[in-house]
Amino acid sequence: MSKSKISKLSRLGLIKVITKRLGAIHKGSKETTKDLYAYHPNALARELHPSVQHLIVKEIKPFSNDMKSFILAPDPELGTERLAWFSAGNYLSIAAEIQGKVFKRPYSIASSPADTLEGFYMITVKRVDGGIVSQYILDNWQVGQKVTASAPLGDFTYERLRDASTVIGIAGGSGITPFRSLAKAIYEGDESCSLVLLYGSRTLADAAFSDEISEMAAKCDKIKLVNVLSNEEKEGCESGFITADLIKKYAPAGDYSIFMCGPQAMYNFADKEIEKLGIRRKFVRHELFGEYFHPERNADYGGNIEDTFTLTVTIAGVTTKIPCNANTTLLRAMEDAGLNPPSDCRSGRCGWCHSQLLSGDVYVPASVDGRRMADKIYGYIHPCCTFPLSDLAIDVPPMPKEH
Ligand code: FES
Structure with a gap:
């Protein structure tokens, strides 16, 4: 496919092409999706990397009013029988519904991998100035709270082949x-x-x-x-x-x-x-997980932090116009508007929020710019660490089911 055709292909268009091709493959091979899912490697992959984990708060260990540890166990009632395995350094992306809007935040797992076999993860939440989710969790979560989390994610882990001993x-x-x-x-x-x-x-x-x-x-x-x-x-x-x-x-x-x-x-x-x-x-x-604040402190920032722009967002074919301040990431603006955009790491690393910039100018701080060269050529961005410099239009992937 030529460069111009690729750059015009929206995410929704791509999903349609993939769906059509999968349909043709299944028809041709007489395989059903159900059969493919039943293969042992696929079942194992789903157990190791579930798209969602339903958890329940079993215990709360406070350090202070501003910092607490939460012990999270699987919630079989909602279909999570066992916790996914992880490596020390991984995080969970926790979804919190606050006043009808869904916010997701990454929290490192503070328990050890062996604790998973004992049936629990532990995360520790510290109050962040201006933080919506940390505030909500610390002030509202009680024992018995149901929690929706991702599989363990991230690459802040020790790798013998790469790291020193x-x-x-x-x-x-x-x-x-x-x-x-x-x-x-x-x-x-x-x-x-x-x-x-x-x-x-x-x-x-x-x-x-x-x-x-x-x-x-x-x-x-x-x-x-x-x-x-x-x-x-x-x-x-x-x-x-x-x-x-x-x-x-x-x-x-x-x-x-x-x-x-x-x-x-x-x-x-x-x-x-x-x-x-x-x-x-x-x-x-x-x-790097967490929100990037104060883009104006970087020498290469060329905007005016006081400006507010119009962000035109298309998610799953539905287009909405929302305001976005120059000092707010595009992801945060979409969350504030209740658009439920996909995200996990919030720091340009996981690629989950990968979106197409259809028009407008943006600023991406170099330290969180996880885009590949092809992303830059074909106009893709990570809204979690992208700030507007003008009115913008973006095409965002829809939140996958159960994520
Ligand atoms: S949320 Fe991970 S790259 Fe944006």
């Missing part, structure tokens, strides 16, 4: 959760790497899971925890911020990987420090 973890705030999972997986013998965790908090009292990880570290020489406190001095802890010198102090001789998870401000600081270390790019990994 020692991981230096840099955590801030609720960014501790994937490291709590990794530390427990190492402790339980399910991960082969060593973990040196540099955990930045204002005070030791703010450092959730610190006691628990310290206990594991005391019994397992593959885990080391260093609390780095910015607002107090405490014996046995480092003071200040996570600098290149501090990383060097605790890094092993030879190669090591750096995994970072925390707020955007932490990345802005830590990225510059890590640059000074001159380590290979493949050894530096970020967990």
Whole structure:
């Protein structure tokens, strides 16, 4: 197909073509969809990667009013008998219906993979200033709450072939959760790497899971925890911020990987420090989930943050016009308008919100621009990390059933 034909092919058009071709294949082979689904590999794939998991809150463990852990078990009443397996570092995309609108947010799984066999995941939610979903969960979820979640997703996981055998973890705030999972997986013998965790908090009292990880570290020489406190001095802890010198102090001789998870401000600081270390790019990994705020702080931003534009959205053939502020991602504007767009990672990584830009100008911050070259050539964007610079028209894939 020529470039011009491809660029004119809408997502809906593509779905129609695929449906037509599948129909022809089934007719020709006399196979029914049901038969194909019954194949063992397909059944196994569905169990490992279910499109949706129905969960129920079994227990709530509060750290404070602003941070709580939720123990989530399968909800057989709604058809989830067992939890999908995962690797330490994966996240769940949780859907919350708030005032008739569906919002989805990614939360790292803080429990270990072995806990899944015991029948539970744990996620930890911290209140975010201006955050709709964290606020709603912390103030409303009770034991017995039904929860709709995705399968475990994401690539913030240890890979022996890619990563060095020692991981230096840099955590801030609720960014501790994937490291709590990794530390427990190492402790339980399910991960082969060593973990040196540099955990930045204002005070030791703010450092959730610190006691628990310290206990594991005391019994397992593959885990080391260093609390780095910015607002107090405490014996046995480092003071200040996570600098290149501090990383060097605790890094092993030879190669090591750096995994970072925390707020955007932490990345802005830590990225510059890590640059000074001159380590290979493949050894530096970020967990980027979460909303991108303040595009105007980037030197290459060419818009006016005060502007409001008209966003013309087509989802499954239905077109709607909605307002979108210059400082709001297209995804957030669609959610605020109750359009229920697809999303999982919210950081340009999973591709789930991949949409066609039909007209208008956009700004995509380089650090969350996960588009391939073909996406840029043929005009595709990820609305989760795209900001408007003019009135826009986009074609969005419909939310798949059961997602
Ligand atoms: S939600 Fe993952 S790329 Fe947009």
